[in-house]
Amino acid sequence: GAVVSQHPSWVICKSGTSVKIECRSLDFQATTMFWYRQFPKQSLMLMATSNEGSKATYEQGVEKDKFLINHASLTLSTLTVTSAHPEDSSFYICSAPGQGVSEAFFGQGTRLTVV
Amino acid sequence: GEDVEQSLFLSVREGDSSVINCTYTDSSSTYLYWYKQEPGAGLQLLTYIFSNMDMKQDQRLTVLLNKKDKHLSLRIADTQTGDSAIYFCAENHNQGGKLIFGQGTELSVKP
Numbered sequence: 021g022a023v024v025s026q027h028p029s030w031v032i033c034k035s036g037t038s039v040k041i042e043c044r045s046l047d048f049q050a051t052t053m054f055w056y057r058q059f060p061k062q063s064l065m066l067m068a069t070s071n072e073g074s075k076a077t078y079e080q081g082v083e084k085d086k087f088l089i090n091h092a093s094l095t096l097s098t099l100t101v102t103s104a105h106p107e108d109s110s111f112y113i114c115s116a117p118g119q120g121v122s123e124a125f126f127g128q129g130t131r132l133t134v135v
Numbered sequence: 136g137e138d139v140e141q142s143l144f145l146s147v148r149e150g151d152s153s154v155i156n157c158t159y160t161d162s163s164s165t166y167l168y169w170y171k172q173e174p175g176a177g178l179q180l181l182t183y184i185f186s187n188m189d190m191k192q193d194q195r196l197t198v199l200l201n202k203k204d205k206h207l208s209l210r211i212a213d214t215q216t217g218d219s220a221i222y223f224c225a226e227n228h229n230q231g232g233k234l235i236f237g238q239g240t241e242l243s244v245k246p
Binding site for chain 1: 170175176177178179180223233234235236237238239241
């Protein structure tokens with residue numbers, strides 16, 4: 021099946037710094053990717069839809085200036101958490117739509133801890 | 136609006152069947168999915184069902200869909216300790232790949 025690779029798997033950063041998370045579709049092209057956030061013991065909440073070559077679409081309540089999304093190519097989307105704070109600590113997961121069946125392939129997720 | 140609900144916990148003994156239930160509100164969903172998440176890991180697609188189907192079986196997994204009641208269930212036969220994980224049901228929101236997830240059901244399998 022299709023593979024989505026997310027990097028890094030985990031990262032620890034200091035408050036006030038920025039962290040970039042990459043999401044790559046390895047064997048297919050993705051004009052759209054999705055970024056989710058998951059708090060412990062909770063469901064995945066869609067943060068934004070990343071669109072290749074155009075601006076991302078953010079869900080209500082998500083700060084676009086804090087969570088910068090760039091989708092520069094058909095196989096790569098990045099999420100940058102700017103000026104990170106401890107409350108940004110979470111599990112971030114990206115996904116890309118598959119071909120054929122309307123499904124999504126998920127990356128492994130990135131555990132972000134802000135200290 | 137969109138809403139997907141699941142019970143939070145299920146505990147079964149090894150070898151028994153597990154049934155995880157899910158209800159959803161968006162009647163326009165065309166596909167419904169079951170994902171498995173092991174601790175600290177991403178999501179693994181287990182199975183999916185198209186909205187015009189009532190049932191789908193795939194080895195130990197059986198998905199039942201009651202579209203009238205907007206109820207989806209996942210049955211795992213002969214549950215093993217390796218099946219312990221969180222199971223999410225999800226519906227697509229008519230925008231290929233954009234999924235709405237339930238809260239997840241934590242399945243605990245006791246030997």
